Amino acid sequence: MTDIDGLRRILTENKTIAVVGLSANWWRPSFFAAKYMQDHGYRIIPVNPNYDEILGEKCYDRIEDIPDPVDVVDIFQRPEVTPALAQSAVAIGAGVFWMQIGVVNDESARIAESGGLEVVMNRCVKIEHARLLGGLNLIGVNTGVISSRRPRWLIY
Amino acid sequence: MADRKFGFETQCLHSGQMPDTTTGARAAPIYQTTSYVFDDSDHAASLFNLQTFGNVYSRMTNPTNAMVEERLATLEGGRAGVVVGSGMAAQMTALLTLLEAGDELVSSSTLYGGTYSQFDYGFAALVLLPISLILKTRRISHAR
Numbered sequence: 490m491t492d493i494d495g496l497r498r499i500l501t502e503n504k505t506i507a508v509v510g511l512s513a514n515w516w517r518p519s520f521f522a523a524k525y526m527q528d529h530g531y532r533i534i535p536v537n538p539n540y541d542e543i544l545g546e547k548c549y550d551r552i553e554d555i556p557d558p559v560d561v562v563d564i565f566q567r568p569e570v571t572p573a574l575a576q577s578a579v580a581i582g583a584g585v586f587w588m589q590i591g592v593v594n595d596e597s598a599r600i601a602e603s604g605g606l607e608v609v610m611n612r613c614v615k616i617e618h619a620r621l622l623g624g625l626n627l628i629g630v631n632t633g634v635i636s637s638r639r640p641r642w643l644i645y
Numbered sequence: 646m647a648d649r650k651f652g653f654e655t656q657c658l659h660s661g662q663m664p665d666t667t668t669g670a671r672a673a674p675i676y677q678t679t680s681y682v683f684d685d686s687d688h689a690a691s692l693f694n695l696q697t698f699g700n701v702y703s704r705m706t707n708p709t710n711a712m713v714e715e716r717l718a719t720l721e722g723g724r725a726g727v728v729v730g731s732g733m734a735a736q737m738t739a740l741l742t743l744l745e746a747g748d749e750l751v752s753s754s755t756l757y758g759g760t761y762s763q764f765d766y767g768f769a770a771l772v773l774l775p776i777s778l779i780l781k782t783r784r785i786s787h788a789r
Binding site: 491492624625627639 | 646647648651655656659660661663664665666669671691696697698699700706708710711713714715718719723724725726727728
């Protein structure tokens with residue numbers, strides 16, 4: 490999944506994001522991205538065995554431990570550990586397997602796709618949200634968005 | 646599905662600006678504002694912490710400028726753009742971003758006089774500052 494319409498649909502239809510490898514350190518990219526998404530109306534479910542709570546949300550050791558339905562499994566982990574995470578995302582019935590920018594693993598993508606999930610790879614949720622739903626357009630970034638339609642979403 | 650590739654003319658007219666959310670206006674308005682409101686102190690804090698996107702003050706960002714910046718970036722095939730109020734400001738902004746202390750800037754002496762003066766006198770004067778940006782400018786009489 491790389492096209493504007495598809496990514497925008499994923500970001501507007503899905504509201505619960507399990508962030509695997511989320512750090513509690515405010516200067517880490519995972520924290521920055523998750524806080525941004527939380528501030529923009531998404532429920533963040535942290536997955537990291539090192540913490541009990543991040544961003545005011547209970548933190549789970551493993552993806553399988555999450556008791557609630559998950560729309561997007563967002564991966565901040567090294568590429569080589571992602572195939573097992575893709576299997577976990579399939580096991581809990583998530584809708585989207587999203588590997589962050591710099592996280593590329595074709596095997597993981599195949600596992601998730603064959604399990605019925607949509608796959609986004611080598612992209613950042615925060616960058617894509619700001620690019621396609623408003624934000625980056627405020628600071629002169631080439632968003633690639635050209636449209637004659639009035640945005641139906643809130644532009645910050 | 647792959648994204649549609651737009652032609653040069655379309656990019657010239659429409660990149661960097663979507664139809665206005667409230668009014669539906671197709672062309673970009675000129676936002677003659679210096680300041681922008683914050684919803685509350687948390688909103689202001691997250692803007693200053695760069696945790697959310699938004700305008701703070703037009704010296705930093707302005708929606709009209711942003712439209713021009715994105716449009717130029719699109720036409721040039723770049724990642725992003727910055728517009729400023731004059732050519733002198735543009736070259737100063739670009740060069741002070743690219744250069745570090747100790748770098749040498751080689752320039753032709755046949756540039757526009759204001760440009761050359763900024764290099765040869767303005768930047769040279771920065772060497773005297775306590776937090777010195779040490780630039781050596783060098784004359785090249787004729788770059789053929």
